[in-house]
Amino acid sequence: MKDVIRLENVSKIYKETKVIALDNVSFSIKQNDFIAIMGPSGSGKSTMLHILGLLDKPNKGDVYIDEIRTTKLSDDQIAEIRNRKIGFIFQQFNLMPHLNALDNVCLPCLFKEVPNHEKDKAHELLKLVGLGGREKNRPGQLSGGEQQRVAIARALINDPEIILADEPTGNLDSKTGKQIMAELVHLHKDHKKTVIVVTHDPEIASYAKRHINIHDGKILHDHAKSARYLWKK
Amino acid sequence: MRMQLFKFAFNNLKARPMRSWLTIIGVIIGIAAVVTFMLLGQGLEASIQEQFQKIGVNKIIITPGKGAAGMFGGGIGADMFYEHDLDVIKTARGVEKVGGMGYKLAKVEFRNEIEYTFVIGMPEELTIEEYGFSIEHGRDFTKSDKYKAQVGYDIYNAKFFDKPVKVGNEILIQGKEFEVVGSIEKVGNHQDDSQVYIPYSIYQEVFDEEGYSMIIAKTPEDADTQEIADAINEKLRKDRNLKRGNEDFSVQTFEQMMETFSTILGIVQLVVVGIATISLIVGGVGIMNTMYTSVLERTRQIGVMKAIGAKDRHILTIFVFEAGIIGLVGGAIGVILGTLAGKAVELAATFAGYEILKIGLNLRVTLIGLLFAFFIGVISGFAPARQAARLNPVEALRYE
Numbered sequence: 001m002k003d004v005i006r007l008e009n010v011s012k013i014y015k016e017t018k019v020i021a022l023d024n025v026s027f028s029i030k031q032n033d034f035i036a037i038m039g040p041s042g043s044g045k046s047t048m049l050h051i052l053g054l055l056d057k058p059n060k061g062d063v064y065i066d067e068i069r070t071t072k073l074s075d076d077q078i079a080e081i082r083n084r085k086i087g088f089i090f091q092q093f094n095l096m097p098h099l100n101a102l103d104n105v106c107l108p109c110l111f112k113e114v115p116n117h118e119k120d121k122a123h124e125l126l127k128l129v130g131l132g133g134r135e136k137n138r139p140g141q142l143s144g145g146e147q148q149r150v151a152i153a154r155a156l157i158n159d160p161e162i163i164l165a166d167e168p169t170g171n172l173d174s175k176t177g178k179q180i181m182a183e184l185v186h187l188h189k190d191h192k193k194t195v196i197v198v199t200h201d202p203e204i205a206s207y208a209k210r211h212i213n214i215h216d217g218k219i220l221h222d223h224a225k226s227a228r229y230l231w232k233k
Numbered sequence: 234m235r236m237q238l239f240k241f242a243f244n245n246l247k248a249r250p251m252r253s254w255l256t257i258i259g260v261i262i263g264i265a266a267v268v269t270f271m272l273l274g275q276g277l278e279a280s281i282q283e284q285f286q287k288i289g290v291n292k293i294i295i296t297p298g299k300g301a302a303g304m305f306g307g308g309i310g311a312d313m314f315y316e317h318d319l320d321v322i323k324t325a326r327g328v329e330k331v332g333g334m335g336y337k338l339a340k341v342e343f344r345n346e347i348e349y350t351f352v353i354g355m356p357e358e359l360t361i362e363e364y365g366f367s368i369e370h371g372r373d374f375t376k377s378d379k380y381k382a383q384v385g386y387d388i389y390n391a392k393f394f395d396k397p398v399k400v401g402n403e404i405l406i407q408g409k410e411f412e413v414v415g416s417i418e419k420v421g422n423h424q425d426d427s428q429v430y431i432p433y434s435i436y437q438e439v440f441d442e443e444g445y446s447m448i449i450a451k452t453p454e455d456a457d458t459q460e461i462a463d464a465i466n467e468k469l470r471k472d473r474n475l476k477r478g479n480e481d482f483s484v485q486t487f488e489q490m491m492e493t494f495s496t497i498l499g500i501v502q503l504v505v506v507g508i509a510t511i512s513l514i515v516g517g518v519g520i521m522n523t524m525y526t527s528v529l530e531r532t533r534q535i536g537v538m539k540a541i542g543a544k545d546r547h548i549l550t551i552f553v554f555e556a557g558i559i560g561l562v563g564g565a566i567g568v569i570l571g572t573l574a575g576k577a578v579e580l581a582a583t584f585a586g587y588e589i590l591k592i593g594l595n596l597r598v599t600l601i602g603l604l605f606a607f608f609i610g611v612i613s614g615f616a617p618a619r620q621a622a623r624l625n626p627v628e629a630l631r632y633e
Contacts (some may be wrong), residue, residue, distance in 0.1 A: 050627050053540065055626045055630070058628075076544045076546075079543065079545075080542065080544070082541065082542045083542020083543075087541075088537075088540045090630075092459070094533065094630075096534060097538075098248030099244065103244075107541060108542050110241055110547070111538070111543040111547050154541070169622050194255060200326070
């Protein structure tokens with residue numbers, strides 16, 4: 001299997017505070033993996049998310065996405081990779097409040113150079129996440145769980161290889177949280193997506209095949225899950 | 234993709250209707266003011282030109298006193314011309330006919346109703362048509378006419394005295410009886426349309442005046458009036474032993490008068506439109522303010538858009554579109570309201586007797602208004618849009 005993401009000696013130091021958020025980190029993520037990145041707040045987990053999602057650049061080292069060395073690319077080229085290869089899911093859902101579910105799902109298409117049949121696809125994706133018939137609802141008319149489903153559909157619209165979820169259940173009750181995680185598992189299993197979940201919640205992390213624990217900007221543990229029963233959830 | 238971004242920008246504005254409309258109103262006021270004043274200026278200039286054209290271009294006006302002051306103040310307490318001057322002007326090359334005339338504010342009475350208006354002593358050498366007017370009812374003066382008068386359109390149509398003054402009626406000018414023999418066609422402004430015209434020799438008797446407060450020289454059709462005006466100037470100067478530049482009289486062609494009017498009007502228009510532009514700038518500042526607020530408020534959304542693949546120029550385009558739409562909508566409504574306001578001024582002027590303003594939808598002014606509004610929008614929106622485009626996605630996403 002090829003490396004979808006590879007970090008080589010990545011360091012991130014915030015100049016103002018001189019905080020070393022990531023300290024010479026190297027690891028790679030294979031295609032169709034399901035990874036949980038864990039760590040307490042201040043561990044460098046958020047920085048890791050930003051680096052993996054190409055929202056931020058490291059001070060040192062290289063980030064490869066699909067074997068493309070992104071650290072040398074222009075902002076526009078990086079934006080295009082985010083658009084095509086990465087689907088973001090946020091803790092606060094981050095939907096556009098004035099757009100209906102369908103238009104929210106289509107939002108990434110606004111920034112694509114060549115538009116395709118995105119409306120049809122958005123309909124399908126809303127059905128896939130169990131929101132068929134709710135296309136015209138605005139985020140305010142949807143529950144938290146439903147909003148997160150819209151966000152998942154939005155993340156899928158450009159058929160990215162990587163799903164990057166930042167505390168995806170953080171704003172949801174545990175029951176809804178489980179449903180959302182089931183959705184991510186489904187994407188991983190049936191749609192062969194590489195799923196990366198950043199969380200501090202071990203319960204959420206237990207869905208993943210592989211755990212990466214970060215502490216003080218360094219990888220503390222990186223191990224494949226031995227307990228296979230967790231994966232049966 | 235452009236179209237989709239445009240739709241997206243439009244929806245963003247629709248999501249905040251109150252603020253969008255308040256900002257648009259700022260633009261509307263500015264554009265409406267600019268459009269109204271431009272239309273008024275153009276309408277006034279066009280009507281003045283039309284009036285000059287009506288009165289005739291083949292004429293030269295000679296007044297005592299200097300320059301433009303002579304044009305406005307000639308004959309009122311100023312120096313006078315005499316018979317001799319008429320003879321001198323006649324000798325100038327190209328002059329067809331010469332006639333002296335004068336005008337005074339006088340008491341005019343009709344059926345015990347007293348009003349004050351200008352009484353014009355008409356040059357007897359020129360027919361009414363040659364002077365530039367047309368007879369509507371009755372007839373022109375004849376050589377043998379003594380105490381006969383022509384009346385303006387408004388006097389004939391009961392818009393001056395309570396009752397209409399018809400051909401054959403008697404009126405009193407400065408207490409002397411005159412028979413009305415004709416009426417003049419509508420000129421278009423109340424002042425000119427409520428004047429009374431009498432032969433100059435009678436004018437001299439009634440007002441006890443020796444000379445002329447104005448001389449009209451008629452030139453042939455298609456003649457170069459400026460050349461003839463120069464010839465008249467030279468003859469008069471030589472006769473009076475004056476050096477060039479020291480004239481105590483002024484010779485003006487209608488073209489010159491038209492130019493003088495246009496220049497004055499142009500300056501007035503520039504000042505007024507300039508003031509109106511200030512309100513448009515205020516409207517632009519309003520757009521800028523709204524857009525900066527919007528950028529701040531939507532920082533997180535901008536972060537999200539960047540995360541899901543928006544390039545800097547996409548964000549820039551969205552915000553510039555929003556500002557441009559505010560400008561365009563404000564411009565469109567402003568042009569409509571400005572045109573209506575201009576039309577209202579025209580109606581008010583007509584109601585007051587000045588049927589000289591012709592104002593309507595003007596393509597040039599409309600285009601200027603729309604483009605101006607659009608550019609004000611885009612220019613005002615550019616700085617906030619650039620700030621939005623340059624936001625760091627990580628910081629924007631973290632923004633509460």
